[in-house]
Amino acid sequence: MASSGQACIEAKFVTKSYGKTVALDDVSFSIPCGERYALLGPNGAGKSTTLKLLVGLLKPDTGTIRIQGYEPFSSEAKSILGYLPEDATPYRTLSVRENLEYIAALRGVKDVREATERFLDDLSLREYERAKVGKLSRGNMQKLAIALALIHRPRIVLLDEPLNYLDIPTQERVFKMLKSLDSTQIVSTHIMSIATRLTEKVIMISRGKIVWNGTIDMLKGLEQGEEPIESVVARLMTNAG
Amino acid sequence: MLAKLVKFVLLTRFSKPLLGLVTFFLVYDVVIRGVATGSSPEFSGGFSYYAVGASIFFMAVSLLFGGLFILKSDRDYLLTLPLKRRELSLSLFTAQFVGSGITILFLFGFYLAGAGTLQTTIVLGADLAILAAVVTALGVVSNILSTRVRAGVAAILGVWCLSSILGNPFTPVSPFTGDLLYGSITLFGFAAVTVPVALRELAYLELGSMRSLLRATSSEYKKTMSFAGKSPVRAIYSYHLSFLELVGRVNLAGSTSYRAARVRTSTVLIISSALAAIYLLLTGLSPFADLLSRPVVIVLPILMGIITLVLMSQGTFSNERGWLAFTAMDPAVYLRHLLLSRAVSTLAITGPFAVANIVLAFRGVPVAVNSSIVLLVTVSSASILATYLVARLGAVQQVKEEGMMPGQFDLKQLLAIIPTYIVIILIVVSEISLRASIVIAGVLGILSLLMMLSKSVWRGIAYRLTERGFV
Numbered sequence: 121m122a123s124s125g126q127a128c129i130e131a132k133f134v135t136k137s138y139g140k141t142v143a144l145d146d147v148s149f150s151i152p153c154g155e156r157y158a159l160l161g162p163n164g165a166g167k168s169t170t171l172k173l174l175v176g177l178l179k180p181d182t183g184t185i186r187i188q189g190y191e192p193f194s195s196e197a198k199s200i201l202g203y204l205p206e207d208a209t210p211y212r213t214l215s216v217r218e219n220l221e222y223i224a225a226l227r228g229v230k231d232v233r234e235a236t237e238r239f240l241d242d243l244s245l246r247e248y249e250r251a252k253v254g255k256l257s258r259g260n261m262q263k264l265a266i267a268l269a270l271i272h273r274p275r276i277v278l279l280d281e282p283l284n285y286l287d288i289p290t291q292e293r294v295f296k297m298l299k300s301l302d303s304t305q306i307v308s309t310h311i312m313s314i315a316t317r318l319t320e321k322v323i324m325i326s327r328g329k330i331v332w333n334g335t336i337d338m339l340k341g342l343e344q345g346e347e348p349i350e351s352v353v354a355r356l357m358t359n360a361g
Numbered sequence: 362m363l364a365k366l367v368k369f370v371l372l373t374r375f376s377k378p379l380l381g382l383v384t385f386f387l388v389y390d391v392v393i394r395g396v397a398t399g400s401s402p403e404f405s406g407g408f409s410y411y412a413v414g415a416s417i418f419f420m421a422v423s424l425l426f427g428g429l430f431i432l433k434s435d436r437d438y439l440l441t442l443p444l445k446r447r448e449l450s451l452s453l454f455t456a457q458f459v460g461s462g463i464t465i466l467f468l469f470g471f472y473l474a475g476a477g478t479l480q481t482t483i484v485l486g487a488d489l490a491i492l493a494a495v496v497t498a499l500g501v502v503s504n505i506l507s508t509r510v511r512a513g514v515a516a517i518l519g520v521w522c523l524s525s526i527l528g529n530p531f532t533p534v535s536p537f538t539g540d541l542l543y544g545s546i547t548l549f550g551f552a553a554v555t556v557p558v559a560l561r562e563l564a565y566l567e568l569g570s571m572r573s574l575l576r577a578t579s580s581e582y583k584k585t586m587s588f589a590g591k592s593p594v595r596a597i598y599s600y601h602l603s604f605l606e607l608v609g610r611v612n613l614a615g616s617t618s619y620r621a622a623r624v625r626t627s628t629v630l631i632i633s634s635a636l637a638a639i640y641l642l643l644t645g646l647s648p649f650a651d652l653l654s655r656p657v658v659i660v661l662p663i664l665m666g667i668i669t670l671v672l673m674s675q676g677t678f679s680n681e682r683g684w685l686a687f688t689a690m691d692p693a694v695y696l697r698h699l700l701l702s703r704a705v706s707t708l709a710i711t712g713p714f715a716v717a718n719i720v721l722a723f724r725g726v727p728v729a730v731n732s733s734i735v736l737l738v739t740v741s742s743a744s745i746l747a748t749y750l751v752a753r754l755g756a757v758q759q760v761k762e763e764g765m766m767p768g769q770f771d772l773k774q775l776l777a778i779i780p781t782y783i784v785i786i787l788i789v790v791s792e793i794s795l796r797a798s799i800v801i802a803g804v805l806g807i808l809s810l811l812m813m814l815s816k817s818v819w820r821g822i823a824y825r826l827t828e829r830g831f832v
């Protein structure tokens with residue numbers, strides 16, 4: 121098991137541009153093993169870019185990233201990382217079950233059948249197991265995407281807007297599922313209740329820079345009077361911007 | 362109002378530089394070739410076989426697979442506006458016409474060079490435009506026909522057009538075999554029937570085609586695959602050898618459909634074996650064999666080359682999911698096996714024809730030897746190289762929603778045609794000389810193998826796709 125205290129995710133002086141757009145500008149942070157972080161920030165702040173860099177889908181222009189000491193694109197890192205992008209779509213021409221089995225097989229999961237059955241039940245996808253993914257409702261597609269991100273029991277989980285499109289009962293189920301995982305987590309979200317329920321700590325970025333870093337409790341401590349936590353966050357983001 | 366609407370519909374589909382380039386090519390083709398009074402018309406042999414074959418191919422694909430040039434935003438906004446029906450349909454038709462036209466222009470444009478006099482050039486140019494209109498119309502009409510009727514009409518159309526090679530002047534493609542007057546009249550007549558039907562159909566889009574586009578076809582698979590107990594690499598092969606995936610825009614075929622579907626490779630193999638048998642009968646045993654064998658044997662690899670190249674270069678990445686595959690294993694290893702398995706599965710299309718050609722070669726059609734080398738080695742290797750090139754140029758789009766264009770057509774995607782161009786030239790050269798066909802097959806084969814062995818090449822592609830917004 122990952123011992124807490126040691127850094128599971130480490131980013132040092134990371135910069136990333138798309139052409140002329142600077143998406144991340146000299147960002148450094150370190151996430152100890154076993155901790156759960158919310159990644160907050162206004163639209164276009166660089167949250168999704170950060171997650172893509174951590175999971176090795178993008179390469180930083182400068183700076184380094186280490187996942188338990190490994191390069192993000194190394195096979196060691198791949199086997200411990202689980203990633204859900206925003207607006208995730210699985211393979212459209214495969215059925216729900218085929219998607220689960222295919223990805224489990226690609227990841228070298230020991231018991232593909234068992235993993236598949238477990239997620240079909242946990243996310244109530246069984247009635248759609250033969251369904252073409254292209255024909256699924258958006259919410260059911262999101263459930264499948266969550267299952268695909270977690271099928272190999274990753275020790276580090278990176279989720280970009282995981283609860284989008286989900287109905288309320290499913291949201292509750294996913295909450296429970298994520299809470300019960302013994303893993304290091306980063307959840308990017310715009311919804312504060314998701315952050316407060318799922319995570320204990322916060323990294324806030326704006327225009328590609330980290331503008332605030334601390335615990336949810338510290339964030340609550342900044343509330344002025346009856347002010348909701350959203351107002352605190354909005355203030356921090358705009359003041360920094 | 363009409364002018365505004367046409368402009369809006371065009372600009373939401375094509376980027377300005379692309380429209381500019383097309384205009385340039387149009388003007389260039391007409392002016393330069395009109396001014397340069399050159400050689401006598403090339404109305405027999407290779408060029409005309411190519412033009413006839415490619416026209417049949419365009420019309421058949423358009424008719425069979427159909428397709429509308431509709432954006433997601435059209436469904437949500439444009440179609441809900443209180444617009445005059447006639448203006449709307451005319452605008453949508455124009456946009457689709459430009460789409461088909463671009464392709465035809467690029468593949469046929471040089472044909473005008475052989476037209477000779479200014480007069481024939483103009484007539485042929487007009488014929489190409491009408492052909493684009495017909496292809497467009499067939500793509501629209503396709504939506505209201507059942508699959509069986511489509512196949513039937515496509516077969517009849519194919520035979521009718523093929524008879525131009527035997528000297529029938531009254532076919533839509535006869536202008537290309539030298540029957541400029543009767544051929545043009547027939548083509549025009551054909552357009553006069555199909556275009557109005559298409560326009561009417563487009564006017565009531567949300568009632569007809571749109572509905573069929575969004576209609577739930579079967580939403581479950583009857584035959585499914587299992588990957589349990591398979592190693593990562595075996596899983597890739599078992600997926601892509603069982604099913605041929607048809608994804609993305611059938612762009613080069615002039616029809617513009619966005620679909621993601623899968624067909625069992627065994628089904629493909631059966632159909633293409635049946636077609637190869639017909640091909641063998643026509644070119645080897647029928648009474649017209651002597652007349653038909655040369656042109657058909659020459660044109661076939663070109664068409665097969667286009668089909669395979671489109672399947673591979675457009676289809677491979679548009680249905681790929683980097684967040685799943687590239688995070689599960691080394692993208693270089695994944696893509697290597699993906700490409701190889703897909704290249705092998707396209708042999709289900711070309712293989713039977715290669716076999717038929719070997720039989721033909723034994724029956725004394727020498728060019729069939731070149732054709733089978735092209736089908737077996739050149740086309741597969743070229744399609745791997747083309748897939749790389751198209752991804753490298755950033756000319757692929759990820760298909761996320763069915764039936765819709767993922768976005769604007771732009772200059773970059775037009776570049777996707779360039780590899781096809783090069784390959785067509787290589788195929789033509791291969792058919793002229795046996796020695797050339799062996800050299801070309803060898804070079805392309807070795808190049809594609811070397812390329813697949815390079816890890817950095819494919820890792821680079823994976824990063825590049827993500828940077829271009831692939832998820």
Ligand SMILES: Nc1ncnc2c1ncn2[C@@H]1O[C@H](COP(=O)(O)OP(=O)(O)OP(=O)(O)O)[C@@H](O)[C@H]1O
Nearest residue numbers: 138141143162163164165166167168169828829830
């Ligand atoms: N594929 C891409 N090509 C070009 N620019 C991009 C690409 N992806 C992101 N960007 C740009 O990089 C910046 C950061 O984008 P990113 O998607 O990381 O933001 P985000 O914080 O996830 O925003 P949101 O809350 O809207 O999801 C933005 O300015 C965006 O326009």
Ligand SMILES: [Mg+2]
Nearest residue numbers: 167168169206
């Ligand atoms: Mg984002």
